[in-house]
Structures are given as structure tokens and as C-alpha cells.
Amino acid sequence: MFRKILIANRGEIAVRVERACREMGIRTVAVYSEVDRHALHVRCADEAHLIGPPPATESYLVIDKIIGVAKQSGAEAIHPGYGFLAENPLFAERCEKEGIKLIGPSAHSMRTMGSKTLARKTVQAAGVPVVPGTVEPIATEEEVLRISKKIGFPVMLKATAGGGGKGLRLVKTEGDLHSSLRMAKSEAKSAFSDDSVYIEKYIENPRHVEIQILGDRHGNYVHLCERECSIQRRHQKVIEESPSVIITPGIRAAMGKVAIEAARAARYEGAGTCEFLVDQDRNFFFLEMNTRLQVEHPVTEMVTGVDIVKEQIRIAAGERLSLRQEEVKQTGHAIECRVYAEDPDNNFMPCPGLITSLRTPGGPGVRDDSGVFEGFEIPIYYDPIISKLVVWGKDREEAVARMKRALNEYVVTGVKTTIPFHIRVMNNRHFLEGNFDTNFIDRVFFPEERERELPHFEVAVIAAAVQLYLGERKRAIAARPVGTGEPVSMWKYSGRPGMPKIL
């Protein structure tokens, strides 16, 4: 087993990996940019190295710097987390060349599966059903237009190197094409240093269901069942759960088998995820494979009891999988809500800034994977994710009730977060019934929310009025001439019959 692992990431996922290492008795090496000196992943690590200025392109994305720290610190392996260098085959190759073990698949598997277009080719050859579209990146606007017309609008523009909803645009009509292409390419460039995109037919009202797999270098594979990830906003997952209400044991087995075949075709090692679209007749289409740890992996951990990060590390160290397919049991129900520093009541505007107070939910069945603490200043340079709140319940009903309870306990002030948004989703009738697809949030939920009556306006106004009253009283007291006994100066002007006394 490794004695020291470098974690080439920041935020909640770096902390998650450090926790696994610490529990395994492995020393951790953190890297940090100039704005991240106070970050939790630095505080929790055994060693920490400064790697440059705040922009990721000058720090977390610079391969030479990461490799330099690994060598200097004597780290035998690197865990890339998700995002940043996690699916960069150049980085994987460099690690292979330097004799440092990258905790993840080989550069070859990454290239095969990491390029969405090559992945589509590969799995299609293995007989896996895929969504219609291009298998090559497309460079010019003219070509995008030509192919889109051929497939028929609506189409999806997707970054070849993409993930996490970045570099992704739905194009409904020809008129939207120009600006969508610009935005997709620009986002892809800044997120993945690669602005190439491809096109897929847009399947109407699909559900997004994915299969978590594990594979070792000895050719053993298991799948850890499915995650339901249809609750998305702007094509980005925001709530995930396991199991999915639409997946029967038969479909689960079939999807699991296909996912393992896809992984085997790429000689895949480590943890990976095959994403599928499931249409209204429960046909499933391979969408892409994510060759890394997913944001939503805790959902699977809570229903299977498997620590996926520890499995990744053991696999990277050359060990055999610690469990066989028949030992994988999905018990109860788990849900994850991604807590972002965004304002759900102002068009989800990003809200970096200082966390002035924090209360984390607790009690039975609640897991909080956070990258922040009270007093931390969330920088503007990185993803807005600050925490993942995950709950387990004996069934979906208990899990939803528990999530609602936990969200209500969660207090973050100083920055706006998506916690209120999640509470509203947990109260939505369609969500409770399990009746939704990937368009649910934009097409059903938001319109329903605009119509909903809010029950506590009176309490809201009263609380504000008391706060305003106390603020005015405080200023009145502060403003009184020295030596005056009573705080009346500002107040006496409003004196008239029936005026409340000031005690």
C-alpha cells in the first residue's frame, strides 16, 4: 500500500480523499493556490505545498507543478478528484512516465472513454445502444449547422472533454446556434483547456441514470447499481438518488452488464461511471463514460456500504477487488443535494464570499461532505460547490423526509446557497411521486413555484420589523448627547398619542 498520496484538487473532494487516506493510515500531500491557504483541504492535510496564483490555469491545472510537488514530497501516487486534471490523458501519461501512480484509469482508457466521440465509437462496436449524433469533434460553425439540420433540432452541443455541465448547450432553433456555440466553446476552453465540441440528438423527456463500476487490473469488474440523476438545472445534476424509482431489477442487471462490458472494452481500471439516457419506454442509451470519481459517489456509498475512494486507492495499489457482484446489496435509499454558493432567488447568480456563520445538520442518516467552515471566504475562481448533503433512509419516503429535515437544519449565512431551492424540490408533489425527467426543474418545477403561495409572509415582515426597530433604537442610543440619560433624541419626533413606549 502507498505511504503517501498527493491530492491534486481542492474543496470538498480533496477533503473527501484526505479522509479516506487518513483512515487508511496514508499520509496526504495537499497542493494549494494563493487564495486557498486557509482552505479546509490544507488544514486537513499532513503536508501542503503552494503551487501558484489563484486561476486554476496557473495552479491546479499546471501538470509540471503537480508532478514537481509529488517528486519533492515523495508521494507515490496522485488522486486527481474530479474536474481539473482528473480526465486529462496528458496528465495520466506524464504520471506513467514519471513512475507516479495516478489513481484512476490508464491514459489509454482515458483517451478511449474520455473523448466522448471515441467512446461512442468503442461502445457502439461492442453493441451498446448510443444516442444518435456525431462521433468526431466539429470545428466550424458551418459544419455544426449542417449536421444539426441533418439530425434535426433540438440538438445538444457538448464539449468533447466535458463533464459537470460545463461546455454544454441545448440548441432549440437555428437562431440560437451562434451564441450557444460561442458560450459552449468558451466554457469548454476555460474548464478543460480544449474547446472542441460534438453534437447529439436531443432525446425528449429522458431520465438520466448512471451505473457506478469498479474494475481492478486483474480483469475483475463489479457494478454498484444505479444512480438516478435526472434532477438537473441547466443540464447540471443538482440532486441524485439511488435506487431510481423507474429501474426494475431486470433493467438494473441489464444496464450493469452493459456498463461492465463498456469498461472491459477500454481495459478500464478503477472507479468509473457509465451514463445512460432512459426514454419513456425505458429503453436506455449509452451517453458517455466518466473516467473518474463522480461528485455524486456518496449516494452509492450509502446504499452499498462500499467506500469507493478506498476501493480506488486499493485498486491503484494493485489489489484485487474486495467484493464480488453477488455481494453487492442496495439497502435502503440515499439522496444527495449539491449545495452551491448560488442565489436561487436571483437566477442562481454565483455568490462567492465570506461564510459568516454555519450550522451543519446532524442526527441519524445524515452525511455532510463539505469543503468549507465558518469564517472561510469562498473564492471566485473555482466551482461554486461548497458541500454535498447526503441522507440515507430505509425507503425513499424516509430519505426524502430526512433530507427535508436536514436541509431545514442547515444554516449558512454570508453567502446565498441553493439550500432553499432543495427544500422546495423536496416539497414538490411530482418529485415526491418520483415523476420527473431531466427537464423537470426548468419546465415543471419553476413554473409551479411561481404560482405557489408562501405561507409565512406575516412572520417574515414581523421579523424584519423587529430587526429594523432594534437597529434604529441602537443608532438612537449611540447618537444621544453624552450625559443624556435616555435614548430619546431621535425617537421623540415620532411621539404622539398611541405611540408605543420604549422600555
Next chain:
Amino acid sequence: MFRKILIANRGEIAVRVERACREMGIRTVAVYSEVDRHALHVRCADEAHLIGPPPATESYLVIDKIIGVAKQSGAEAIHPGYGFLAENPLFAERCEKEGIKLIGPSAHSMRTMGSKTLARKTVQAAGVPVVPGTVEPIATEEEVLRISKKIGFPVMLKATAGGGGKGLRLVKTEGDLHSSLRMAKSEAKSAFSDDSVYIEKYIENPRHVEIQILGDRHGNYVHLCERECSIQRRHQKVIEESPSVIITPGIRAAMGKVAIEAARAARYEGAGTCEFLVDQDRNFFFLEMNTRLQVEHPVTEMVTGVDIVKEQIRIAAGERLSLRQEEVKQTGHAIECRVYAEDPDNNFMPCPGLITSLRTPGGPGVRDDSGVFEGFEIPIYYDPIISKLVVWGKDREEAVARMKRALNEYVVTGVKTTIPFHIRVMNNRHFLEGNFDTNFIDRVFFPEERERELPHFEVAVIAAAVQLYLGERKRAIAARPVGTGEPVSMWKYSGRPGMPKIL
């Protein structure tokens, strides 16, 4: 099912019960004393009622006040938590008389099992092995002395109404008897309003193992396996785990059977715990039955997946048990550390006061049942427990590693806590080997700790020196004459060759 439940408690356990109610869609009514207006159990409740001054004897222990609030608010049931009125048969009777359902056993069961002496009689009659001692409370010091001499020192003095380590004293020699009796009676009086005590033979080096049971009013019983509670300080449990390393499936079944028989003999309804002493030959002796929810119930919840508080509520509402004995599975390993506001480096002196900052541990397998938050002032009037940190791991090794990791993440400032103590226990060789009895902490752990070398004195001194330096520099800057550009006034006096520059 009930629509509204009053919780006649405060702190972490009141919050725990509120969480269960909220997840079940039941409204909660909190009661609070004058110092508890800001307390978490008031913030988390749907309704809250002031019931008097800070001392529990004038608020949380006043039956009339609790009943009054229940009637005024329309609560159909009362959950007593643990401590306070939880095992008071007068309270149970009053509830019965007023037609309010007490979530717990009947006054009859409580009297039978709540009085340790009557309980011993009852289970002895059913053939359960008990620890030698008296079966009647003893009033005079002369009688205590006479019986102690007959049984032979060492003996235990125990409050008849006791629990939670209160009113408990080990008496090793005749000379200690007088002061021990006074302390035991005084503590018993203030904790339970009942100063009667009884005597038991003190079994050398036993382990304390208990069985959690559930029973409904239809005569169905299950046990939820054992908890190992031998890690005690001053006869008070501080760390609990499940399973116990010394319990084989055979012993577990036998203890479970005896526990259920004991419960059945008292026509017991709800959640209860039979405590046993296990000697070095793995003989077990019934010690007492706790007729309430235990502090350490989360340990059992984490290995069985059963929400014990919800089961209590369902049973009280007249429902049948939701599971049968063969469905109870102990999966993995759970450990609880009780976090008290006490200073482990100053003889565990109580440390009430303001929590100036707080960081709660998170990540996989970690549960925090807390009654506090950052900015809360812990009052002097109640138990020093502020939180229970519970972890689950696939086996004991993972659970211990995870607990150590979680404890290291836990930051509480402003008051001292027992978190450092728990970290040291988690590092202790004997604890890791599972090799301990109820005297372990006092007789083995503390002496070993006194001998242990601390590895980071250098870092400690450096951190303090930097802090002192910055404090001095700040004062020097503040003290400089107005208009002076540089903060040198205080510093120049120490100027001499080799003196470090101040930048």
C-alpha cells in the same frame, strides 16, 4: 399516529427526538427554562413554551408545568428523553391519569424495573442471574456498614432511582464509607429527587455489556443485539460500541433471550435496555434495566438500520413492531464517543461557557448528535454532554480509524471538551486490541498516558511564540504616538546585534 408530541427534555436528546418527529410529519412542542431560550431544541421545535427558572427542579422536573403545557398545546403524547422525568413513575402515572400518552413503559413497568432493588427481585424470580447484593434500599449508615462487611469490600453504593453514573460510588474500604455515602445520597437527591441507595458486590474487572430491546403492547418483543459499554470513567460510560469483541453469536442469543424474558416479566412496552456485567469467564449477570431511551442508542441504530426513536413513537401509538427477530441484522461496527464540556487535562473539570467556534466532522460514516451550535452558551445547570459523535465502519478497525479521523476534525473552542481524551483512547494499544474492562480508563489508560511522550512540543511552542509575537506587535503598533510612521517604539529597546528585523 400522533399529530403533536411534547418533548420534556433539552439538549442533544430533545433535538434527536424532534428530528424523528419532523421526519414523521409530527409537530413538536419544546419546553425550555429561562437560560435555554437560545438552545437548539427551541430553535428546532414547531412550538416552544417557557416553563421556569434555570434549575431543573424548578422547570424540567416540575410535572405540573409539563402537563400544563401538554394540555395547553394539545400534545397527545410526551417523549421524556433520558434523565429528568424519563424514569419517574409518578410522572408516568400522572400522564396516564390525564389521558396523555407517555412514550415509554407504563408506571407499573417503570416501578418494577426502575427501582433497581425490585427489578433484581423480579428477574431473579424469573431465573436470571444477578450480582449479589441487597434487594431493598438502605437508609442508615450503620446498615450500609453492616451489609458491606457481610458481602465484603469492595462494594458499590447505587442510587435506587439512579442512572447515568449519578449517585454511584465504589467503596473500597470501611474508611471511605462515610464520605462516599454522603456524596452518593447528595447526588441522587439532586439528580432524581430520591436519595435512597442500595448495595451490590463489586465484581472485579468486569465488562459492561447491554442488550437493547423493543416491545409492543401486543406482546411482541425483539432485541437489537448488544452494546459494549466498558469504557467508563468514574463509573460513567464515555465510549460505547456494537458489536462487543467478546460476545459470540451464542452468548448474544442467550443474553438477548434473557433480556426479552426480563422485559416480558414486567409487561414492558417501548424501548428498554438490560445491562449486564460479564466476568472474565464470560458469565453474565443482570445489573439493571433502563426503562428509557439510552444516551448510546445511536450505536445500535447504525449497525441495525433501525430508528429506535421512531419505533418508540410507533409503539406508543399502538402499532405493532415493524420487524421480527430474524430480520434484525448487525452490519459492520459502530462506535460512539460522548463529547462533554469537561477539561480532560485538568481532572475533567466541568467547562460551561460560550462556544466561540465550532467545526463539526463530516464525510462517510460519521453521525453527530449535537445539542449546541457556534455562539451557544452552555449553562452550568445541566449535564455536561454537548454532543455524541458516532461512526460506522465495515469492521472495528475501520470504525476506530474513522472515529480517530472524525475526532481530529472536530473543533470546539471557547470551552474545553473531552475530544482530546477520546483521541488518546483511540490511539491506545489495548483499546485497539479490544482488551479492556470497566476499570480500564482509571487503572490502565491514565497511568499509561502519564508515561507517554508527546511528539510535537516543538510545533506547540512555535505556534505559541508566533501568537505571542503577533500580540506584542499589535500592541506596539497600537501604542505608537500618532503621526509616527513605523511601529518601533516598543521594539527598539530590544535592538542589538543579531536581532531579527521586523518587516
Next chain:
Amino acid sequence: MNYIATIGEREIKVTVEEVGVARYVVTGDGKGHLVDAHQVQDSVWSILYGTNSFEVDVQRRGDEYEVLIDGDCYKFTLMNEQLKALSRAGGKAAAGKALVTSPMPGKVVKLLVAEGEEVKSDQGVIVVEAMKMENELKAAVAGKVKEIFVKEGEVVESGAKLLLVE
């Protein structure tokens, strides 16, 4: 003390009378209620309204309030009755809307207009990036771009003036 809350088109008069430590009688639309209010964590208040317990996050920007209760956001303005009367007398400063400010800290990635250019109401004028998301900010009024206060690539604070439309 009297206040006027404005919720959409509706105005409600609210009177706050202090009757004890952290206790108030609050009268809205003629009804009086006993309210026990404690600030427990930064902007978070524990409110006992009668005996009902609410945890309320009160956020204020000038006279505009956003109050979170159970995941719902209540937006309204609240002013002291006298100040409200003064502001009515003075009329509204309608020109304020012509200033485009940054709603969050971030980096200016693209200016979509130049000084002197005519813009329509709701037209995108500038793109600010924060947390890897590009946000297109729009002009609230139609008019001519009078002044641009920032350059592409510049890092701006929350509330920073970006450009002025007249």
C-alpha cells in the same frame, strides 16, 4: 414605532412595541401579536410568534428585505413610516436603474457594447465570470451607453459599477 411594508402592490402598516427583554407586541393590519425575537446566529433569528417557533434568516439591502423561512424567500421593502412619507414626497430616483452593477464578485470577461452605443432594455451588455460560470448582465433601461467603468479581465467586487446607460 411604525413601519410600512410593501409587498408587490400591497402596503401593510406594522407597529412594533417593546414590552420586555426581547419581547415585542407587533401589530399588523389591526391585529396585535406577542413576539419573542432573539438573534441566534449572524442574520438568523429565533422567533416565537405566540408559541410557534420559527427560524428566520433576515437579509437586508437598504430598504429591501429578503427573509428566508423554511426554504421560502419573502421579498419586500420595509421603511420607517416617516421616512416613507419623505421618500414619497421626494419622488423616486428613477435614474438609478440605468447603472449596471455587478451582483457578485467576479471577473469581467467580455464587454458586449462600446461607449456611445445604443442599447435596448434587457439587452446583454457585459459578461462577468464567477466560479467558472459566465453571467450575461443586461441593461435595465434602453438608451445610450454613457460610461464604462471597467476593462475586460478586471476583477470586480460585489456591487461594483460596471457601466452607465442614459
Next chain:
Amino acid sequence: MNYIATIGEREIKVTVEEVGVARYVVTGDGKGHLVDAHQVQDSVWSILYGTNSFEVDVQRRGDEYEVLIDGDCYKFTLMNEQLKALSRAGGKAAAGKALVTSPMPGKVVKLLVAEGEEVKSDQGVIVVEAMKMENELKAAVAGKVKEIFVKEGEVVESGAKLLLVE
């Protein structure tokens, strides 16, 4: 700046030199180390000692420090070198130990001695209750109880003077 740390019988000279924002060279016993120190939460500091990362809780009462690292408590005194020299010259105020103070907020439940009574060193003199635990406090020195500052039933703050033994 020079400091003297006293750990048990041992004295260590420590020199702190500021070399950048939150960066120091700290020299103890002749060895110099680059230290990066940030206060991250109340009394909690994140210390990079070279590249090793420590989370350190530094608590101070006068010259006495209790520092928590990884669950271990490091106790020592730390003084500015010059103040240390002054305090050496002045000698120790040994009489301080005769004052019994309350180590925590609590309630006096029992006085075990009366004014004028002779007590032995380590004899219990007063019982203070906090959080339902009774704590018997002992006299640090032998002598006569000169003055009792509290009554039974009185609630006392942390550090309150309880009684004086001479």
C-alpha cells in the same frame, strides 16, 4: 523577538523573525525553521512547519499556555526574554497559591471549613457544583483559613475568589 519557553524544568530560547505575510523564521535551540502561520478559527491556527501541516489550538492564560495538537495537550510557559529577566529579578509571588479560586462557573454547594480553621495541604475545603457534578476543591498549602469570600448556594463565575489560606 526572543522568548523563553519553560517546559517542566527545561528552558528553551525561541526567536521569531517575520519574513513575509504570515511567514516567520523560528529558531529554537539554534535551528531555524520556516513557519507559515494563519489563525483560521478563533484560537485555532493552521501551521505549515516546512511543508508539514498542523492544526493547532493555542490557549493562553497569562504566561501559561495549553496547546492542543492531534489530541495531545502541551503545557508550558512562554515569556518575552526581557520580561522573563525582570520576573527572575523580582522573585516569585509564592503567596498566590494560598488563594482558592473556582476553576469553572458553578454553584457553591458546601463549605467544608470555617474561617480560622487550620487546614492541611490538599485538604478539601469547598464543594462547587457545575453540570450536576460536585467538585471538591482542595487547599494548595497548609495554614489557617483567613477569609471566605462566598456563601453556600452562591453562583460563582470562573476564576472567582472562594477562600484564602494563610
